[in-house]
Amino acid sequence: MRILIVEDHAELVTMLVRLLETAGYASDCTTTAEDALLVLSYTRYAVVILDLGLPDADGLSVVRKMRARDDRTPVIALTARASVAHRVTGLEAGADDYLAKPFAPEELLARIQALLRRSGTIVDRTIDYGNVSFDPATREVAIGGVPTVLSARELEVLAALIRRSSRVVTKAHLEQLLFGLADDLGSNAVEVYIHRLRRRLTLADADVEIVTVRGVGYMLVERMT
Known part of the structure; x- marks a missing residue:
């Protein structure tokens, strides 16, 4: 937000x-x-x-x-x-x-x-997907029950993806979330933060992953076992 x-x-x-x-x-x-x-x-x-x-x-x-x-x-x-x-x-x-x-x-x-x-921008309930939990009210994230600290931009990306889990979030929408008026972000900013968030999910043993929908955007899905 x-x-x-x-x-x-x-x-x-x-x-x-x-x-x-x-x-x-x-x-x-x-x-x-x-x-x-x-x-x-x-x-x-x-x-x-x-x-x-x-x-x-x-x-x-x-x-x-x-x-x-x-x-x-x-x-x-x-x-x-x-x-x-x-x-x-x-x-x-x-x-x-x-x-x-x-x-x-x-x-x-x-x-x-x-x-x-x-x-109605936020509601008092936690959004759970796989073993990842996001509380829109407190902006807190837990993976496997363990609190996880994300940067502000990583949190923006995760919030957008988990709210539309299993559905595509366009790259244009993520760009709007990440690019501030005074921000000096490169043209590949979305890719950079998607990469960082993927790494954090992997290191925390999340059972969800971010997949790329080529030419459209990204989607949070449950990891195949």
């Missing part, structure tokens, strides 16, 4: 990117309302973390324009303006949640999880 951060404070952006990556989320960043609306017009995100004090416009204008064009992406508004009146205004504009600065990182992650559950 990819999250859009709309924030012009460099130190806060760095903290948010690291926080989200540690929690297993990929992220893109923009610093203005104009850029945010442009990015949202062609990229689908699970959540938008939106600062209301942007340099070119009030962040609430982003929310209003999103809703006006029927973009229902959940929005968490970040602001130093914590009065009840400001919160009410933000919620009326279409924001889904409101978090006052400064905030605890754990609270932001909890609010993201709550929004994802509410929107």
Whole structure:
């Protein structure tokens, strides 16, 4: 899952990117309302973390324009303006949640999880395929009952494959998951992370494997014995 951060404070952006990556989320960043609306017009995100004090416009204008064009992406508004009146205004504009600065990182992650559950992006159940388990809520993976740590991008690939186990996931879809706006990934990025994930599955004695559907994409299947 990819999250859009709309924030012009460099130190806060760095903290948010690291926080989200540690929690297993990929992220893109923009610093203005104009850029945010442009990015949202062609990229689908699970959540938008939106600062209301942007340099070119009030962040609430982003929310209003999103809703006006029927973009229902959940929005968490970040602001130093914590009065009840400001919160009410933000919620009326279409924001889904409101978090006052400064905030605890754990609270932001909890609010993201709550929004994802509410929107149906994640559900409170573990996805099991063979001896591999993936918990969409906590982003935790276990193979043969043993917790397995994956990088953020490896986790994105596994999540996409296990959600569609025994069905093809196109290379184009995986590219969209892996390529962020600021990422410097090569043209063979999908192949690289598929290779790494295959190796991890083999080393952990997983009884599933990733097969290549030539010219289309990849599929997670149970290993033949």
